[in-house]
Amino acid sequence: MLKKLRLYHIFLFVFIPVFCAAQKHDTLAVVQVVSKKSSPIISAPAQLINTTDAYKTNSISVADAVKHLAGVNVKDYGGIGGLKTIDVRSLGATHTGLLYDGIAVASAQAGLIDFGKFSLDNIYQIELHNSGPSDILSTARAYSYSSLLILKTKFAAEKPADESMVNVKLQKGSFGYTAPSFYLQKKISTTCLAGINAMYQTVDGNYVFKTYENTNIRQQRTNSDVKAYRIETDIAWLLKKDNKINFKSYLYDSKRGLPGAIILYNTSSNQRLNDREFFLQATWKNKLSSSSDLLVSSKYQKDKTYYIDPGYPNSFGKLENEFHLQELYLSAAFSYKLTDIFKVGISSDIFNNKLRRTDVFANNFPEPSRISLLNNTAFQFKKKYFEIAGNVLFTTINEKVKFGSQGRKINAFSESIAFSIQPFKKALLRGRFFYKHAFRAPTFNELYYTNFGNTNLRPEFADQYNVGFTFEKKQFHFVEKLSVTTDAYYNFIKDKILAVPRQNLFQWSAQNIGRTSIKGIDVALHVVFKQWKKLVVRTEIAYTFQEAQDITERTSPLFKSQLPYTPKHSGSGTLGLQYKNASLNYNMLFSSKRYRPGDPVFDNLLQPWSNTDLSFAYNLREKYPANYKIIFEVNNVFNEQYEIIKYYPMPLNNYRFTLQFSLKNKNKSI
Numbered sequence: 001m002l003k004k005l006r007l008y009h010i011f012l013f014v015f016i017p018v019f020c021a022a023q024k025h026d027t028l029a030v031v032q033v034v035s036k037k038s039s040p041i042i043s044a045p046a047q048l049i050n051t052t053d054a055y056k057t058n059s060i061s062v063a064d065a066v067k068h069l070a071g072v073n074v075k076d077y078g079g080i081g082g083l084k085t086i087d088v089r090s091l092g093a094t095h096t097g098l099l100y101d102g103i104a105v106a107s108a109q110a111g112l113i114d115f116g117k118f119s120l121d122n123i124y125q126i127e128l129h130n131s132g133p134s135d136i137l138s139t140a141r142a143y144s145y146s147s148l149l150i151l152k153t154k155f156a157a158e159k160p161a162d163e164s165m166v167n168v169k170l171q172k173g174s175f176g177y178t179a180p181s182f183y184l185q186k187k188i189s190t191t192c193l194a195g196i197n198a199m200y201q202t203v204d205g206n207y208v209f210k211t212y213e214n215t216n217i218r219q220q221r222t223n224s225d226v227k228a229y230r231i232e233t234d235i236a237w238l239l240k241k242d243n244k245i246n247f248k249s250y251l252y253d254s255k256r257g258l259p260g261a262i263i264l265y266n267t268s269s270n271q272r273l274n275d276r277e278f279f280l281q282a283t284w285k286n287k288l289s290s291s292s293d294l295l296v297s298s299k300y301q302k303d304k305t306y307y308i309d310p311g312y313p314n315s316f317g318k319l320e321n322e323f324h325l326q327e328l329y330l331s332a333a334f335s336y337k338l339t340d341i342f343k344v345g346i347s348s349d350i351f352n353n354k355l356r357r358t359d360v361f362a363n364n365f366p367e368p369s370r371i372s373l374l375n376n377t378a379f380q381f382k383k384k385y386f387e388i389a390g391n392v393l394f395t396t397i398n399e400k401v402k403f404g405s406q407g408r409k410i411n412a413f414s415e416s417i418a419f420s421i422q423p424f425k426k427a428l429l430r431g432r433f434f435y436k437h438a439f440r441a442p443t444f445n446e447l448y449y450t451n452f453g454n455t456n457l458r459p460e461f462a463d464q465y466n467v468g469f470t471f472e473k474k475q476f477h478f479v480e481k482l483s484v485t486t487d488a489y490y491n492f493i494k495d496k497i498l499a500v501p502r503q504n505l506f507q508w509s510a511q512n513i514g515r516t517s518i519k520g521i522d523v524a525l526h527v528v529f530k531q532w533k534k535l536v537v538r539t540e541i542a543y544t545f546q547e548a549q550d551i552t553e554r555t556s557p558l559f560k561s562q563l564p565y566t567p568k569h570s571g572s573g574t575l576g577l578q579y580k581n582a583s584l585n586y587n588m589l590f591s592s593k594r595y596r597p598g599d600p601v602f603d604n605l606l607q608p609w610s611n612t613d614l615s616f617a618y619n620l621r622e623k624y625p626a627n628y629k630i631i632f633e634v635n636n637v638f639n640e641q642y643e644i645i646k647y648y649p650m651p652l653n654n655y656r657f658t659l660q661f662s663l664k665n666k667n668k669s670i
Helices: 002-022 051-056 062-066 444-448
Strands: 046-050 072-076 084-088 096-100 123-129 147-153 164-173 177-187 192-203 208-210 218-220 226-240 243-257 272-287 292-309 319-337 342-357 369-382 386-400 410-421 428-440 460-476 479-501 508-529 535-550 569-579 582-591 609-621 626-635 643-645 654-665
Touching: 046 051, 051 123, 051 582, 051 609, 062 072, 062 084, 062 123, 062 147, 072 643, 084 096, 342 444
Parallel strands: 096 147
Antiparallel strands: 046 123, 072 084, 123 147, 164 177, 164 654, 177 192, 192 226, 208 218, 226 243, 243 272, 272 292, 292 319, 319 342, 342 369, 369 386, 386 410, 410 428, 428 460, 460 479, 479 508, 508 535, 535 569, 569 582, 582 609, 609 626, 626 654
């Protein structure tokens, strides 16, 4: 079946677009289609997605959208309520940082960010950087991550839309999925713009799956329900030209069941997780002169996590965790243009993280507090056909605890260098290379969690090497635009933090014993064909090869085995057809076999999988100022049973229906 699907995908992505585009085309006005791409003008790999393209891939969250990027492995624990983390180039999810409108989202407790809870409703662009930020006027913290995911809302744009608007959307789908949302933007004055975005989501999540013991029998997933809401407000205040202040408040609250693993006919789970995330942040960006720019950022974040397992076999008859994480953050960045082609930048960040535990098992919890100080120096030399950029970051981390021993003090340098060159003036072919040395500090859980933590842990260090090229060509034969990017890379991680058993299999501890070697190739192809009788055809293909091996101990049976949940071959493809007000999009994801943690034996094997989605959209009215749109989506078209995490089956065939209304007004309030 899988071979047939692959042949079908090849037919869709190659022969149909060529057939459509090879027909005689007229000279009607070109319809602009913006799509995900690897930027050909920066020295390190970067992939971009705007929300228009994200919705074409049947995505409702950031985790859904980035599945289609090369080199990204999303670990999905099943269903809408399951945890979704992002692993870039097998460095580990804890090495991926998230910037939301330019400021990092705190993750000091577990080091993991659930990207499934970030909706696309208020996002206009997603960027994935494998080395560091492309803008030299960035916070020091942005340079500290091995890979960086940047989410930009409409208010983070250099010039937010200077108009009042309202956008109302209602989504209904399988498994009781309901998600109303609205976005309101109001022009308060000639210098002030305000906006509010709110979303509510509810789903029972009890989808049907094929049992592992007998695939002819189907059972229903349980404890997959989610109730969540998000309220986000923004204010953009333009003091004068190139002098702008942004304020943002964010509140996300969810109550969800955690669907358990399906093991030995057991389909039940009664674990619950409540999350509340709140933050206030502000940025001030000011062009001080024709040569100098200033960026000041601040943030207060407070998270609450409550987890309970009422069936845990202990004397209390339950396992309960209630954590409160707090962060205070301040950053200042300054850039100066020495010449027309040479620019330097400096930035300093200081932030404090505190973790409290308040459940019945909280006796003598260390209540750690961490102060981090980051100082960064960066430079950028940029000519028309050549660019070189680099940075040096010095990090100091100090820990304090109320009970017990504290984690070690960390003083560490991390640096990067990247360059690109366009060897031929007329051909848009660019070669590029980057090297980055980065680290990530042990998380609070790894240091202090009961019967697990180890305060002697050292940070993980990662070395990344990348060489690649980008090629772009426009207006030839039946092609409007063609872009190809290819990158080969090698990553090495030392002092990797792994969980190992202590006295017995019920007591584990975190230890610095791991070393991993990752070799890979990322390839991305993007083609927009010339318009033919108002028909626009585009196709995108991304492919990743990774040989990610555990090289910790030569005598171990796992020596040079593939890292858990890392496929050697993975990729995605999309085919989009747009005719007047209607569009049809076909999306495909595939992965080769993987193994869960443990020996690479059959019992730990996860079979290859391929998933196909379809979406149809129609603009009932597309004339300014009002727009009415309907979208119908079918996910897992071929009704294939697959799993990304062992014993966490993904949903079979399901659907989603969207009604959307928007209204804009440039001259007066709505």
